[in-house]
Amino acid sequence: MPLLVKLSTTLRKQVPGYDPNTGLDLEFVPGESAEGLIQRLGLDPKRIKIIMVNGRSAALDQELRDGDRVGLFPPVGGG
């Protein structure tokens, strides 16, 4: 099963063709960490503050599993 990746706010504009309704289906790479996935997407890990794997927060070094749902969020502070 592929990984399902959902991007938030500014990250959506950094991945060409991203559709917020469907997210991205990406090939599962055994042994890849959340950070590895972020780099594969061409995003800067320093600008990502919240990583959610299957709805729970995760660290950059968390190893991903087949079929994981990954949400990536930059800081959001506006009011």
Next chain:
Amino acid sequence: MPELRRFLAPYLKQIPLPEGEAFYAVSLAGLQALAAERGGGLKQAMLDCLEQGIWPERFRANRGELSAQDQARLLNSSAAVMGCGGLGGLACLLLARLGVGELLLVDGDSFEESNLNRQMLATPETLGRPKAQVAAQAAASLNPACHARGEVAWIGPDNLAAMVAGRQVVVDCLDNLSARYHLEDACRAAGVPLVHGALAGMEGMVMVIPPQGPGLRELHGPTPPPKDHGAEVLLGTPTPTPAAVASLEVSEAMKLLLGRPGLKPGQLLHLDLGAPAMEILTLG
């Protein structure tokens, strides 16, 4: 007939319910007459009526979701709203309409033209006026039983303790993470629950931060990210998003005031008006 109902008779309306039941609602004129008779003020008149199951007309449509005891509890509650712009400008109006009895509204800024797209209290007439002062006037004028005080001040570690002390809930309607971290620290020190809300573009986040429990550091790291890293810098704060996030914040604040279950510690409500979608994420 109890004495209160006899006194209020000219001002009472019987509201029928399904299956032959009914309840009484009292008009503002009746509450004012009662306040004049007993000398306790409008809020006390409302409390006296609610105790007898008589609903002030202005709160009648809250009935059903709220009990008379719930409504009285809100009238006896005190909340602070930090920031009176996009989020806070609506949050303070909703809290006043909800019937929260005491509101402290804090903002150091004044309205400017670029606020007009989203900030409820920004109008061509209020441009240049301090947001906190406009907010307090608006809340008091919406609900004269609400004691609303505006404080024109920029918040920081030096002045927050006095602002949050004694509140039952604080609503975070600020516009930058650095100030939000200070607010969270002050609320933890005072033992007051904080409702956090933030937005960028068409997305928003809401979290309830209890005095002990996960908060902004679990969300964004040990130190606040620089202001220019916030997604709102690029995506702006368009018209619909602050209203949606403020409404969710007030809903969580109401549940805290009433002792009802709401968002649990460590749960992050993520709202995406673009999709649209709403999901609950879990920290830790």
